[in-house]
Amino acid sequence: MQSFTMRPSQLRLVEDIYRTDQTTKPKAYIALGPGLTTYTTLTATSNRLHRTRRQLIGQVLTDRSMRAFEPTMIEQVDVLIRNLLASTRKSEPVNMTDESRRLGLNIAGLLAFGYDMRLQTDEQNRFMLDMLDAGPYWSNVFLHYPRARTFRLGLITVQAFRTLREPYLALVQKMIKARMAEEAYAKHDLYSHIAHALSADAESGGLRDSELWFEANLFLTAAGDTVKTALSATFFYLSRNENAYQTLAAEIRSAFQAGSEITGPGISGCQYLRACIDEALRMSPPASGILWREQAPETGDQALLVVDGHVIPKGTVLGVNVYSLHHNEEYFPDSFTYRPERWLEDADTEARRHMRDAFIPFSVGPRGCAGKSMAYLETGLVVAKVLWYFDFEAAPGKLGKVGEGHAGMEEGREREGVFQLYDTFTAMHDGPYLRFKPRGGY
Numbered sequence: 001m002q003s004f005t006m007r008p009s010q011l012r013l014v015e016d017i018y019r020t021d022q023t024t025k026p027k028a029y030i031a032l033g034p035g036l037t038t039y040t041t042l043t044a045t046s047n048r049l050h051r052t053r054r055q056l057i058g059q060v061l062t063d064r065s066m067r068a069f070e071p072t073m074i075e076q077v078d079v080l081i082r083n084l085l086a087s088t089r090k091s092e093p094v095n096m097t098d099e100s101r102r103l104g105l106n107i108a109g110l111l112a113f114g115y116d117m118r119l120q121t122d123e124q125n126r127f128m129l130d131m132l133d134a135g136p137y138w139s140n141v142f143l144h145y146p147r148a149r150t151f152r153l154g155l156i157t158v159q160a161f162r163t164l165r166e167p168y169l170a171l172v173q174k175m176i177k178a179r180m181a182e183e184a185y186a187k188h189d190l191y192s193h194i195a196h197a198l199s200a201d202a203e204s205g206g207l208r209d210s211e212l213w214f215e216a217n218l219f220l221t222a223a224g225d226t227v228k229t230a231l232s233a234t235f236f237y238l239s240r241n242e243n244a245y246q247t248l249a250a251e252i253r254s255a256f257q258a259g260s261e262i263t264g265p266g267i268s269g270c271q272y273l274r275a276c277i278d279e280a281l282r283m284s285p286p287a288s289g290i291l292w293r294e295q296a297p298e299t300g301d302q303a304l305l306v307v308d309g310h311v312i313p314k315g316t317v318l319g320v321n322v323y324s325l326h327h328n329e330e331y332f333p334d335s336f337t338y339r340p341e342r343w344l345e346d347a348d349t350e351a352r353r354h355m356r357d358a359f360i361p362f363s364v365g366p367r368g369c370a371g372k373s374m375a376y377l378e379t380g381l382v383v384a385k386v387l388w389y390f391d392f393e394a395a396p397g398k399l400g401k402v403g404e405g406h407a408g409m410e411e412g413r414e415r416e417g418v419f420q421l422y423d424t425f426t427a428m429h430d431g432p433y434l435r436f437k438p439r440g441g442y
């Protein structure tokens with residue numbers, strides 16, 4: 001008789017399904033890409049193709065590259081700070097989902113195309129945000145139900161999409177044209193890192209022009225749409241948990257002498273900040289559903305995929321639901337309570353190790369997020385700068401309740417203290433509406 005597990009089994013599933021090169025993305029993932037025959041780093045079903053692509057695009061996402069990109073990011077965060085300041089002059093509450101979407105997508109555009117869409121200050125290009133809501137929504141439908149493309153639903157979607165897609169593609173074309181008109185090293189963006197690999201033949205691991213721009217386009221969703229949720233959720237929980245708010249405010253306000261000192265290296269020492277962000281990512285993961293996998297064809301006909309002691313038939317798709325794992329009481333006691341302190345209790349116990357292993361907002365293994373450092377840098381800078389310059393609280397009245405659960409909503413959505421997400425592979429949400437008050441002489 002074989003004995004398999006001393007470890008709780010959801011962790012074993014994460015280990016066997018994700019922390020391995022025996023699995024890959026199933027074919028249906030193509031729905032998340034630009035077309036039915038074109039793969040990107042995110043959608044590649046061949047692990048070999050994936051490795052090459054990941055190596056190429058990974059160059060612009062390293063810690064070193066992020067240090068060079070940081071001033072551009074900070075300029076955008078400062079635009080947000082000015083917008084929040086303007087809201088205080090008009091005494092208007094601010095919807096943090098809207099602000100975070102504009103900021104997140106604008107920064108993604110700067111890294112992907114070296115192009116400033118000015119989403120935070122100008123209405124003109126904000127149709128991009130509608131496409132980035134509709135795109136993941138429908139891609140998620142087709143990911144789970146690929147045959148829908150061939151049915152009437154497919155036709156209806158194509159029609160509905162056309163009005164959103166045309167201006168979106170026109171702006172993408174404009175960004176590409178503008179970028180190609182400049183020297184490769186004129187900006188610190190994806191192009192500057194991988195222009196050298198363009199037009200090389202496939203054998204040498206190079207990229208065709210169009211493939212580069214599909215990867216750049218992937219950044220818009222991968223970086224824009226996820227960071228928006230991380231930020232909205234962090235602000236939601238801070239505005240409802242006085243202790244966490246006060247502890248974090250004290251940390252940020254004692255760590256820096258001026259807002260201009262808030263930089264990547266500076267916030268890396270702010271442990272409570274990181275704990276607040278991690279706790280928000282745990283409770284409201286930006287990709288909250290199941291990241292499907294199947295046995296990789298490269299493992300060969302004879303290889304067996306064994307998951308938690310079971311042989312999985314070839315072609316079976318499987319995965320772990322991130323939201324449910326992050327709310328598994330075995331790993332996260334009192335899992336619907338926002339408690340950043342859980343990340344700072346440093347006893348090296350088995351329970352603590354299991355908790356860390358069960359925290360997978362960025363997924364894990366070879367197909368885990370390529371932009372994790374960027375995500376922490378961006379969310380950390382925003383939250384720290386906002387708390388440096390402002391005090392904030394939930395807006396009064398009904399507006400202040402937008403984004404939270406309440407009795408009478410569908411089952412599972414009744415908890416007031418929980419930020420409500422709608423799974424679209426990434427997530428849709430609304431709120432929180434916050435009222436800001438400038439601190440000190442700002």
Ligand code: HEM
Pocket residue numbers: 041042043054057061218219222223224226227230285286287291361362363366367368369370371372374375
């Ligand atoms: C809080 C923010 C973020 C979260 C929670 C997040 C989460 C994830 C997850 C769960 C995956 C795996 C998807 C799958 O298995 O299908 C992923 C992949 C990816 N993410 Fe992120 N992400 C975030 C921010 C970013 C940023 C800022 C970038 C920058 C461009 C980025 C780039 C990517 C890329 C390129 C992939 C594909 C990686 C691969 O397949 O090798 N992400 N992300």
